[in-house]
Amino acid sequence: MAGSQKDEPLFDRVAIIGIGLIGSSIARAVRENSLARHIAIADASEAHRAQAQEFGLGESVHGDAAEAVRDADLVMLCVPLGANAAVAGHISAALKKGAIVSDVGSCKQAVIRDVAPHLPAGVHLVPGHPVAGTEHSGPKAGFAALFRNRWCILTPEAGTDATAVEKMKAFWGAFGSKVELMEPRHHDLVLAITSHVPHLIAYNIVGTADDLEAVTESEVIKYSAGGFRDFTRIAASDPTMWRDVFLNNKEAVLEMLGRFTEDLIALQRSIRWGEGEELFNLFTRTRTIRRAIIDAGQETAAPDFGRQSPDQGAEITDPAKPKAG
């Protein structure tokens, strides 16, 4: 930021609308990096607002988003995608001229479609998507380091105020993220394969296993260490957020899902006809991708994700038997 003082925070007032996992992580990271003089938090949930107060996540906590955004230089929308249009419409008149409106949604075309029409002239829309998260939800689940060593994708439309874009780059950079600019449409395609379809098939296999008659739920649980339990992590992600992702990135998800199913049917055929070489070749090729992800600093090299060892974990119990006590 040419011309700004060394000790000057990046923003005077940052409003965070929605204080779940991502919103509360941003609040903590803004505080830790002294990026704002005032953090104003808004959330429709009274329980969330109480927690935001309890954890001291902001200087002010509001039930009405319009109050939070008044005089804000940066407004971060951290609500499920399906709530963006209503929130944008509601805060519209309270937005300060020159303010930046940004977000953290997993689909960028939908955000532009839902938010842009509500913004008055002189307010800059810089949509963003930090590719980071955990399967936990709510203000308590957030932590400032969530974005460290992760990518954040910004998808401003051509002609967006360059200073606003630079400020958002600096904002995410301060959290330890690397920032990339991308076309909204391309973003939605990339995330369909790296995030949306993986979540869908994880949700799906957990549902399939839950529906079986020949295998009991207790058996699924006991023998989940054979691979299944890995899928249950992302299948435990926030249901509202993920419903909205699939409803708002339909085209790209259906395209990638079609390819996934096509490949799976071919694999199924190889199993039926005993084509061992086909299987072996695929299984060898996939190993190299993981190596590349580890080399890029996006994954741990430790076996089994460096998962907490059973020694430190809970005692093994048989889910078929009622608990003692």
Add this chain to the structure above:
Amino acid sequence: MAGSQKDEPLFDRVAIIGIGLIGSSIARAVRENSLARHIAIADASEAHRAQAQEFGLGESVHGDAAEAVRDADLVMLCVPLGANAAVAGHISAALKKGAIVSDVGSCKQAVIRDVAPHLPAGVHLVPGHPVAGTEHSGPKAGFAALFRNRWCILTPEAGTDATAVEKMKAFWGAFGSKVELMEPRHHDLVLAITSHVPHLIAYNIVGTADDLEAVTESEVIKYSAGGFRDFTRIAASDPTMWRDVFLNNKEAVLEMLGRFTEDLIALQRSIRWGEGEELFNLFTRTRTIRRAIIDAGQETAAPDFGRQSPDQGAEITDPAKPKAG
């Protein structure tokens, strides 16, 4: 073991055929728990034998499996499923009367089909499957605690010598495993959904992502933290082992895969027609399964598997750019 001395090891000589991840973990656990006076190791790979010597995994290391099993009270087959028939035929004449032959294979009907016909009278077959593992392979990857807090499934046929079955229960119990007896056919069905199909769809999505034209490999790698990277772990498992699993549990895998695909197509239809409630209900139901797996001591409650934090990990790099230096 009624009548045995307190300090008497469970077996005099244990032969381990195949010293990969599972075989070498067993060797280490046998040593740590003083379950045998002599551990005899056999492996067809010279490199594996050299590592077994280097790490002191056994008292003797053999290129010929028949030499290892001579005088052994327990023979553990720890080779890929496709090698069982040849190994069993080769060691047959060298087996001691009264010896137990067991294994660690992921499909139990195939093991009985391939091994039983080769065993002389008076040798007891007690097939077994420890539901444990990591994505790493080879003698170096093994560790004694691998089986702790995990289930081991034994699938002896009706009429198997009861003392032999009890000894195998004690063997796995000493490693910290809980032991369950199961019909081989039911085992293969349970593992198809808890292990085999999860591996197949993980391999498949990594393959699909690798084949895209519109999304670069570098983009897949960079944004893998959105969910994709979870799948790459099990898609990095040993290709030979997994080829053999799919070729040897065809019936159950095709049955479970059929259900998975059917459910996925229904989900795809819900996305196309914007049926948000269907999606939300499934996504809510799957959360409870993870909770049950955590409560059963089969998974960590820590967010993101308690994955190594980016702070301790490698520096973030852009896979599209060549490395410095």
